[in-house]
Amino acid sequence: MDQMDQEILQLLKINGRMTSSEISRQVHLSVPAVSERIRKLEESAVIDLFTVKLNREQIGQQLLAFIMVQLEKPEHVEEFRKVILQADSVLECHHMAGAYDYMLKVALSGTKELERLISETIKQVPGVVKTNTMIVLSSMKEEM
Amino acid sequence: MDQMDQEILQLLKINGRMTSSEISRQVHLSVPAVSERIRKLEESAVIDLFTVKLNREQIGQQLLAFIMVQLEKPEHVEEFRKVILQADSVLECHHMAGAYDYMLKVALSGTKELERLISETIKQVPGVVKTNTMIVLSSMKEEM
DNA sequence: GCTGAAATCGTTAAATC
DNA sequence: GATTTAACGATTTCAGC
Numbered sequence: 001m002d003q004m005d006q007e008i009l010q011l012l013k014i015n016g017r018m019t020s021s022e023i024s025r026q027v028h029l030s031v032p033a034v035s036e037r038i039r040k041l042e043e044s045a046v047i048d049l050f051t052v053k054l055n056r057e058q059i060g061q062q063l064l065a066f067i068m069v070q071l072e073k074p075e076h077v078e079e080f081r082k083v084i085l086q087a088d089s090v091l092e093c094h095h096m097a098g099a100y101d102y103m104l105k106v107a108l109s110g111t112k113e114l115e116r117l118i119s120e121t122i123k124q125v126p127g128v129v130k131t132n133t134m135i136v137l138s139s140m141k142e143e144m
Numbered sequence: 145m146d147q148m149d150q151e152i153l154q155l156l157k158i159n160g161r162m163t164s165s166e167i168s169r170q171v172h173l174s175v176p177a178v179s180e181r182i183r184k185l186e187e188s189a190v191i192d193l194f195t196v197k198l199n200r201e202q203i204g205q206q207l208l209a210f211i212m213v214q215l216e217k218p219e220h221v222e223e224f225r226k227v228i229l230q231a232d233s234v235l236e237c238h239h240m241a242g243a244y245d246y247m248l249k250v251a252l253s254g255t256k257e258l259e260r261l262i263s264e265t266i267k268q269v270p271g272v273v274k275t276n277t278m279i280v281l282s283s284m285k286e287e288m
Numbered sequence: 289g290c291t292g293a294a295a296t297c298g299t300t301a302a303a304t305c
Numbered sequence: 306g307a308t309t310t311a312a313c314g315a316t317t318t319c320a321g322c
Contacts (some may be wrong), residue, residue, distance in 0.1 A: 007194065016160045030308055035299070048197040052153065052159035053288045058190045059145075064238070066247065079202070081284055085216035093285040094208070098278050103210065103295055107160040118176065134242050140225055144196045165315055174291055179316070 001046060002049075003061060004029065004113075008037055016050045061107040063135040065114060069128060076127025083125050100132065119133035145190060148173065152181055153191075160194045164188040177221040197288075205233075209258060212244035213272055220271025227269050233261060244276065 007027050011018055011055045015030055020034040027034070056064070084104070085091045092105035104122075108114050114133070122128055151171050155162055164178040171178070185191045200208070201242075215224055228248070230238045236249035252258050257278070266272060 009198065012196040013194075014193070016196045019298060030301070032301085033307055036306085039272060044202070045199050046202045050194070050196050050197045051160075051288060052156040052160045052194050054153065054157075055189050056190045066238075075288075079188075090271075090285060091287045094283045095281040096278055097281055101179040102278075103278070104277070128322090134240055134241065134247070136244065136247075137239040137241055139236065139238045141228060141234060141236045163315060175316070176292090176318085177290055242295085 001040050005037055005041060005046075008034065009041065012047075012050075016052075027112075034114065048081075052085060056107050063108045063110050064139065065106050065108070066134045066136070067104040067106060067118065068096075068132040068134075069102040069104065070099075070130040071101045071125075072127040072129045076125065080127065083121060083124075087117070087121060089113070095114060104121050145185075149181055149185060149190075149238045152178065153185065154179050156182075156191075156194075160196075162183040200251050204253050207252045207258060208283065209250050209252070210278045210280070211248040211250060211262065211266065212240075212278075213248065213266060214243075215269075216271040216273045220269065223271050224271065225280040227265060231265060232259070233257070244274075273288040 008023055011023055011026060015135075020031050020038065020042060023029075024031045024034045029037075038047070039103050056062075069080075071077065080102070084090050089106050089108050091107055094103045095101065096103050104115060106114070109119065120130060120131065122131060146175060148171060152167055155167055164175050164182065167173075167178045167236060168175045171182075182191070195224060200206075213224075215221065226247070226283065233250050233252050234248050235251055236247075239248050246288050250258070252261065252270045262275060262277065
């Protein structure tokens with residue numbers, strides 16, 4: 001991955017739909033050269049995927065929160081994982097070092113839905129002994 | 145935003161570079177109809193942006209962490225904001241309710257760089273009185 | 289708001305440097 | 306690896322529904 005690849009990735013980060021010909025003009029490289037570099041960045045897994053970032057407020061997710069979860073024993077991990085992967089409102093799930101085992105980033109319509117997620121989904125998983133929820137007031141930066 | 149828009153967004157979430165003609169085949173709508181819907185979803189800000197998700201391990205960011213920050217007084221927010229927006233390793237910054245004022249999601253090469261970020265960048269901001277860092281061991285889910 | 293057709297523009301593959 | 310050319314495919318525009 002050289003300087004040129006970095007420039008191309010920078011442009012794609014700002015606009016993932018930018019065409020190879022548009023990029024070609026900006027980086028002073030021929031169109032096939034640009035396409036080939038993008039293909040190789042995908043092949044080598046530097047590029048994970050192209051995606052679209054939605055405006056959460058516009059799609060009814062006005063509330064963002066982080067939920068710390070303490071899972072009693074490792075034998076409950078599989079069930080926990082299954083529940084998390086199925087829950088659409090859970091955007092991220094990280095296995096953590098420290099006082100809590102997992103940290104979830106969740107996007108919901110409001111506190112009512114948050115309450116339901118915590119008490120009816122997360123706390124229903126066997127082994128979940130403790131949770132700690134932190135509410136986001138606003139976000140000044142959010143990248144991938 | 146109707147059912148059709150949701151189907152299109154779902155496809156674009158999986159592949160942000162999917163062409164209108166590819167989408168057209170999958171949702172049984174003409175190509176111009178698909179293009180027009182995508183254009184309107186962008187115009188109405190439901191679509192925030194098209195972007196590329198990079199594989200952090202492949203680009204030398206093997207360490208992911210969350211840093212809680214306590215900021216003494218509101219008059220230091222502007223300086224704090226400036227530093228955060230400039231720091232490439234800070235992926236996210238959320239203003240929080242609760243014990244800490246801000247929560248950062250950071251991606252770095254390792255603990256050495258983390259130490260430098262905390263002591264030479266974050267703690268240098270006037271008003272930062274306390275931080276608390278949580279290390280990510282692995283991530284089982286990560287969407288936008 | 290969708291469709292179909294035509295013109296424009298972008299992509300891909302092969303040959304060459 | 307990059308470029309050029311030419312065939313192919315996608316997008317845009319617009320008339321008509």
